[in-house]
Amino acid sequence: MIDTVRRRANWVIVVTYLLCLLLSVWPVPSWAEPYRPAWVVLATVYWCLFLPHRVGLLVTFSVGILLDTLTGSLLGEHALALLLVAWVTLKLHLQIRVYPWWQQTLVVFGLMLLYSFVLFWVDGMLGYTQGVLLRWMPVLITALLWPWIMQLINMLQQRYQVS
Amino acid sequence: MFALHHRQRSPRLFTRNPAGTVRTLLLIAACITLMFYDHQRGHLQKVHAALSTLVYPVQAAVNAPYALASWAENALAVHIALVRENSRLKKQLLMDAAELQQTAALQQENARLRELMHSGATLSGHVVLADMLAVDTDPFRHLILIDKGTDNGVFDGQTLLDAHGIVGQVIQVGPVSAQVALITDPSQAIQVQINRTNQRTLAVGGADVNELSLPYLTNNADVKPGDLLVTSGLGGRYPAGYPVAVVTQVHRDPAEPFASISAHAVADLDHGHEVLLYFPAIPEPPAPNPGRHNKPKAAGKKTK
Numbered sequence: 152m153i154d155t156v157r158r159r160a161n162w163v164i165v166v167t168y169l170l171c172l173l174l175s176v177w178p179v180p181s182w183a184e185p186y187r188p189a190w191v192v193l194a195t196v197y198w199c200l201f202l203p204h205r206v207g208l209l210v211t212f213s214v215g216i217l218l219d220t221l222t223g224s225l226l227g228e229h230a231l232a233l234l235l236v237a238w239v240t241l242k243l244h245l246q247i248r249v250y251p252w253w254q255q256t257l258v259v260f261g262l263m264l265l266y267s268f269v270l271f272w273v274d275g276m277l278g279y280t281q282g283v284l285l286r287w288m289p290v291l292i293t294a295l296l297w298p299w300i301m302q303l304i305n306m307l308q309q310r311y312q313v314s
Numbered sequence: 315m316f317a318l319h320h321r322q323r324s325p326r327l328f329t330r331n332p333a334g335t336v337r338t339l340l341l342i343a344a345c346i347t348l349m350f351y352d353h354q355r356g357h358l359q360k361v362h363a364a365l366s367t368l369v370y371p372v373q374a375a376v377n378a379p380y381a382l383a384s385w386a387e388n389a390l391a392v393h394i395a396l397v398r399e400n401s402r403l404k405k406q407l408l409m410d411a412a413e414l415q416q417t418a419a420l421q422q423e424n425a426r427l428r429e430l431m432h433s434g435a436t437l438s439g440h441v442v443l444a445d446m447l448a449v450d451t452d453p454f455r456h457l458i459l460i461d462k463g464t465d466n467g468v469f470d471g472q473t474l475l476d477a478h479g480i481v482g483q484v485i486q487v488g489p490v491s492a493q494v495a496l497i498t499d500p501s502q503a504i505q506v507q508i509n510r511t512n513q514r515t516l517a518v519g520g521a522d523v524n525e526l527s528l529p530y531l532t533n534n535a536d537v538k539p540g541d542l543l544v545t546s547g548l549g550g551r552y553p554a555g556y557p558v559a560v561v562t563q564v565h566r567d568p569a570e571p572f573a574s575i576s577a578h579a580v581a582d583l584d585h586g587h588e589v590l591l592y593f594p595a596i597p598e599p600p601a602p603n604p605g606r607h608n609k610p611k612a613a614g615k616k617t618k
Binding site for chain 2: 169172173176177178179181184185187207208209212215216217220221222223224225226227228230231234235237238241242273274277278279281282285286
């Protein structure tokens with residue numbers, strides 16, 4: 152009984168991460184590309200917040216490496232940014248969990264600032280300095296998506312009893 | 315009894331130390347080490363090849379609706395549209411064939427002249443068709459993914475062309491797919507010469523997917539809008555004599571030592587679907603080719 156529940160749970164976590172990776176490379180018109188929300192950050196924050204004993208730093212690192220391969224960036228760039236986000240989330244998960252939705256949105260905004268800053272910093276060292284202002288658009292968009300995505304994954308988690 | 319039951323059923327509220335300092339620091343160090351080695355290209359070739367195979371299903375899944383749409387477009391095409399396309403293509407073929415006749419004559423003449431000047435003959439390679447996958451990558455770079463990899467003989471640094479000119483070069487190659495940096499990628503520079511004057515220079519990429527800039531031409535250089543830039547073949551990366559871009563803007567500021575010149579790439583960089591992989595006639599031996607020294611190892615394993 153517990154084994155089937157656990158297997159189901161893993162299945163749900165893997166599917167949410169896969170969907171986020173798919174959305175991260177889904178083709179959109181080139182003008183819309185800089186506005187793409189950081190889907191993987193949303194999944195990482197959610198699972199680190201609500202299932203910290205399941206999804207921790209190792210999972211985050213692996214997903215980050217996969218994201219690096221998909222986006223063609225330097226290996227370890229997205230992994231580092233995601234790791235820092237996961238670390239802050241795990242450290243504060245007991246506080247953030249009980250915040251109201253708008254306060255959680257603010258937290259996600261802050262985490263996205265950290266995430267985008269790491270990407271900006273590494274890209275800057277490599278000499279990819281285009282779109283200095285456009286780089287910060289996903290911060291706002293991802294934070295605004297948080298309440299909806301949280302509800303959605305929460306529904307999935309309740310439905311399949313992921314714990 | 316009750317305590318045991320309770321522990322099994324209820325979700326854990328408090329997790330002890332989910333983000334241990336040692337683990338965090340180790341993983342961060344791993345990230346930084348990876349970035350450091352990956353920046354020096356070629357070190358992580360095998361890791362990249364393995365990872366690209368791992369993520370290929372995701373990329374194929376993203377590409378699937380587009381592949382299906384183009385298949386449906388072919389399968390459900392109306393007869394009259396096919397007839398029209400057929401007649402248009404026939405006309406195009408006739409015109410191209412006529413131009414090719416002239417090219418053959420010019421090639422012969424060129425070979426004869428080169429013989430007279432005792433300079434080496436130019437070798438022409440052959441091309442293989444590859445499809446672009448409809449997958450987005452880093453929004454601030456201009457990278458594309460193609461559906462051919464080492465299984466099809468693709469190698470690191472290989473040139474890609476399309477019907478109009480140079481597209482880019484392979485920067486990361488896996489067994490079934492390869493990543494290509496377009497010539498307009500901010501990390502890329504291509505050796506070109508102005509077709510009219512034979513002046514050699516570098517064209518570098520930037521923010522716009524179709525624009526190249528020529529930052530190393532002086533204010534008094536003989537260049538004007540409309541000039542065609544072709545590959546010079548210097549540097550040994552790109553084959554010589556293929557069209558790259560057309561100069562669109564020349565701005566000469568007397569206060570600056572260099573003119574600011576921009577050029578528009580002639581290849582369909584932002585809306586092409588098919589590209590040509592260029593295979594040189596003889597593989598250049600001194601070029602660093604990490605794919606090559608894999609082969610003896612693999613062969614050795616097989617014999618064991």
